Amino acid sequence: MQVAAATGQKLDVLGIGNAIVDVLSHSDDELLTELGLEKGAMTLVDEERSEFLYRRMGPGREVSGGSCANTIAAIASMGGSGAYIGRVRDDALGRIFAHDIRAAGVRFDAAPQPDGPATARCLIFVTDDAQRTMQTYLGACVDLGPEDVDEELVRRAEVTYFEGYLYDKPAAKAACQKAADICHAAGNKLALTLSDSFCVERWRAELKELVEGRVDILFANESEIKSLYEVASFDEALQQVRRHVGFAALTRGAKGSVVVRGDEVHVIDAVPPARLVDTTGAGDLYAAGFLRGLTAGRDLATCGRLGSAAAAAIIGQYGARAAEPMTGLFAEMAG
Amino acid sequence: MQVAAATGQKLDVLGIGNAIVDVLSHSDDELLTELGLEKGAMTLVDEERSEFLYRRMGPGREVSGGSCANTIAAIASMGGSGAYIGRVRDDALGRIFAHDIRAAGVRFDAAPQPDGPATARCLIFVTDDAQRTMQTYLGACVDLGPEDVDEELVRRAEVTYFEGYLYDKPAAKAACQKAADICHAAGNKLALTLSDSFCVERWRAELKELVEGRVDILFANESEIKSLYEVASFDEALQQVRRHVGFAALTRGAKGSVVVRGDEVHVIDAVPPARLVDTTGAGDLYAAGFLRGLTAGRDLATCGRLGSAAAAAIIGQYGARAAEPMTGLFAEMAG
Numbered sequence: 113m114q115v116a117a118a119t120g121q122k123l124d125v126l127g128i129g130n131a132i133v134d135v136l137s138h139s140d141d142e143l144l145t146e147l148g149l150e151k152g153a154m155t156l157v158d159e160e161r162s163e164f165l166y167r168r169m170g171p172g173r174e175v176s177g178g179s180c181a182n183t184i185a186a187i188a189s190m191g192g193s194g195a196y197i198g199r200v201r202d203d204a205l206g207r208i209f210a211h212d213i214r215a216a217g218v219r220f221d222a223a224p225q226p227d228g229p230a231t232a233r234c235l236i237f238v239t240d241d242a243q244r245t246m247q248t249y250l251g252a253c254v255d256l257g258p259e260d261v262d263e264e265l266v267r268r269a270e271v272t273y274f275e276g277y278l279y280d281k282p283a284a285k286a287a288c289q290k291a292a293d294i295c296h297a298a299g300n301k302l303a304l305t306l307s308d309s310f311c312v313e314r315w316r317a318e319l320k321e322l323v324e325g326r327v328d329i330l331f332a333n334e335s336e337i338k339s340l341y342e343v344a345s346f347d348e349a350l351q352q353v354r355r356h357v358g359f360a361a362l363t364r365g366a367k368g369s370v371v372v373r374g375d376e377v378h379v380i381d382a383v384p385p386a387r388l389v390d391t392t393g394a395g396d397l398y399a400a401g402f403l404r405g406l407t408a409g410r411d412l413a414t415c416g417r418l419g420s421a422a423a424a425a426i427i428g429q430y431g432a433r434a435a436e437p438m439t440g441l442f443a444e445m446a447g
Numbered sequence: 448m449q450v451a452a453a454t455g456q457k458l459d460v461l462g463i464g465n466a467i468v469d470v471l472s473h474s475d476d477e478l479l480t481e482l483g484l485e486k487g488a489m490t491l492v493d494e495e496r497s498e499f500l501y502r503r504m505g506p507g508r509e510v511s512g513g514s515c516a517n518t519i520a521a522i523a524s525m526g527g528s529g530a531y532i533g534r535v536r537d538d539a540l541g542r543i544f545a546h547d548i549r550a551a552g553v554r555f556d557a558a559p560q561p562d563g564p565a566t567a568r569c570l571i572f573v574t575d576d577a578q579r580t581m582q583t584y585l586g587a588c589v590d591l592g593p594e595d596v597d598e599e600l601v602r603r604a605e606v607t608y609f610e611g612y613l614y615d616k617p618a619a620k621a622a623c624q625k626a627a628d629i630c631h632a633a634g635n636k637l638a639l640t641l642s643d644s645f646c647v648e649r650w651r652a653e654l655k656e657l658v659e660g661r662v663d664i665l666f667a668n669e670s671e672i673k674s675l676y677e678v679a680s681f682d683e684a685l686q687q688v689r690r691h692v693g694f695a696a697l698t699r700g701a702k703g704s705v706v707v708r709g710d711e712v713h714v715i716d717a718v719p720p721a722r723l724v725d726t727t728g729a730g731d732l733y734a735a736g737f738l739r740g741l742t743a744g745r746d747l748a749t750c751g752r753l754g755s756a757a758a759a760a761i762i763g764q765y766g767a768r769a770a771e772p773m774t775g776l777f778a779e780m781a782g
Contacts, residue, residue, distance in 0.1 A: 136770075137550075138770055138771040138772070166546065167546075169546075169550065170550045171511065171520065171546075171547040171548075171550045171551045171768055171769075172547060172550075173508055173509065173510045173765075173766060173768070173770065174508065174509035174510070174543065175509075176506065185506065203539060204538060204539030204540055205539055208509065211501065211502075211504075211506075212507060213506075215504065215505045215506045215507070216505075216506045430508075430764075430765075430770055431508060433508075434506075435473055435508065435765055436473040437473070437505075
């Protein structure tokens with residue numbers, strides 16, 4: 113177990129997100145069809161629907177999750193310093209979440225909520241093609257609000273990183289805006305992941321305003337960025353990004369990624385995974401590798417390659433948290 | 448999700464054991480030394496010690512466990528019919544345990560306890576050599592007693608299988624003895640795993656009496672059977688087994704297994720695993736493959752090979768429950 117970043121020390125990345133425990137289970141396509149699940153997407157469900165789906169799900173394995181939390185845990189696992197803001201209940205899943213992120217070396221100060229909805233869980237149906245279909249009950253996450261944003265942490269963090277998913281709740285959105293204000297006032301960088309193309313559809317106008325007006329570093333996959341700009345091809349989306357966004361890392365699965373910053377454009381190959389088991393967390397880990405490189409002062413191409421390598425490492429196992437420390441990865445590629 | 452064995456249908460194997468959720472985490476040897484943990488062993492701990500160790504443990508992943516439960520879940524996953532008797536609390540880990548074993552297709556009728564100790568957990572420190580060091584807090588398991596033994600299930604089951612670990616609690620031991628009486632009165636077979644060499648040391652005299660007097664099919668690994676007979680070599684143990692036990696399957700890790708029944712002796716090779724990640728559950732899955740073959744009427748050599756193949760499949764992943772159904776394995780090797 114590593115030691116979490118203490119007060120006053122350098123803090124590479126602060127994350128703000130939905131604190132979730134994943135329940136992963138193998139599934140066949142027939143079950144997805146029968147349950148009416150949108151393959152590859154993240155869908156929000158209420159507690160009753162979550163219980164219903166869990167009863168229909170096969171045997172599971174529980175691994176801490178939450179897109180942004182996965183990223184921060186991986187940054188710490190690669191030797192960077194991270195802190196995380198998110199809400200859990202004082203229940204068994206909440207204890208698991210808090211244990212896992214702290215044990216990864218991340219500072220996580222939030223006191224678990226003594227009452228209210230249970231800790232969030234995401235039921236993940238993993239099919240033979242390694243795709244994941246996610247059904248999220250947000251539970252305790254819905255109470256995340258501006259009061260959870262620790263100003264001192266935001267001021268200290270070189271990058272404050274949050275997830276588009278937070279726009280699904282008004283109080284969480286307000287928390288993002290508060291963090292953005294503090295971050296920029298302190299001269300730090302604000303980073304965002306668009307999270308999911310359906311999330312982009314739900315909040316397109318607001319997310320576009322955020323991306324073009326306030327975000328310093330944008331992470332998006334191909335379907336998310338095409339959804340944001342309502343275009344049919346990746347290249348059209350890329351041209352929009354170059355026109356309207358200063359700095360973006362766009363991921364394309366097996367096709368690799370494209371990193372743009374002003375006039376710089378890098379086309380980075382994917383790292384072929386040793387095994388393809390479960391793509392849960394591929395995007396989260398790409399962002400982790402990228403931000404680990406960036407906050408260590410590496411050039412953009414190296415950051416992109418670190419992202420690709422971290423993504424490849426995670427899709428060879430179930431879940432989005434590395435079963436073993438990833439310290440070697442940064443040293444090998446960018447040490 | 449498969450359909451659990453309904454009343455009146457054929458039941459291959461009924462298991463009785465400690466119902467446990469495993470918390471698996473990667474560890475280095477230094478941490479084991481620092482915490483004073485006996486590498487490779489299962490140690491019983493109280494709740495306070497369990498909490499202390501959890502705080503020192505790295506990020507984890509939760510997978511249902513319990514030696515006997517792993518075996519029964521795997522039998523069902525390979526297309527056999529199974530039922531399980533064990534105790535859980537009505538807490539989050541208890542719900543996970545009950546979900547996972549039922550979703551594997553196992554009949555599990557026990558109502559979760561509304562009060563008393565929490566659902567059992569086993570902290571498993573997995574080292575780079577894929578060995579596992581287990582620290583078990585028994586929690587709700589300690590209340591397992593004769594009243595939990597469903598007579599009708601025991602009468603229906605071709606094999607009733609339980610774990611030596613149950614001898615750690617007097618009421619659980621009484622449950623074993625009750626099950627043994629019913630099993631034999633109905634003309635069925637009684638099977639036992641010795642569980643762990645330290646468990647054998649704790650209860651050697653009683654386990655020897657049980658093994659030689661009442662058990663029809665014995666499962667043990669090399670260190671357990673050597674401990675039972677207090678001999679230094681595997682061959683000495685084998686000669687004792689041939690003299691005193693009617694039917695035994697003795698596992699030896701990478702050296703394979705030896706199956707004896709009366710004058711029959713088979714020396715079975717291990718199946719080299721595609722990957723070596725975590726040996727948790729190797730013995731449990733060997734018993735599963737073996738019993739699946741036996742209750743399907745296969746010859747002993749085939750049963751042994753099924754055991755080896757099931758063990759090889761599980762040590763390529765974290766935890767002792769297969770992430771994907773194992774239906775193909777039986778069909779391929781013994782269909």
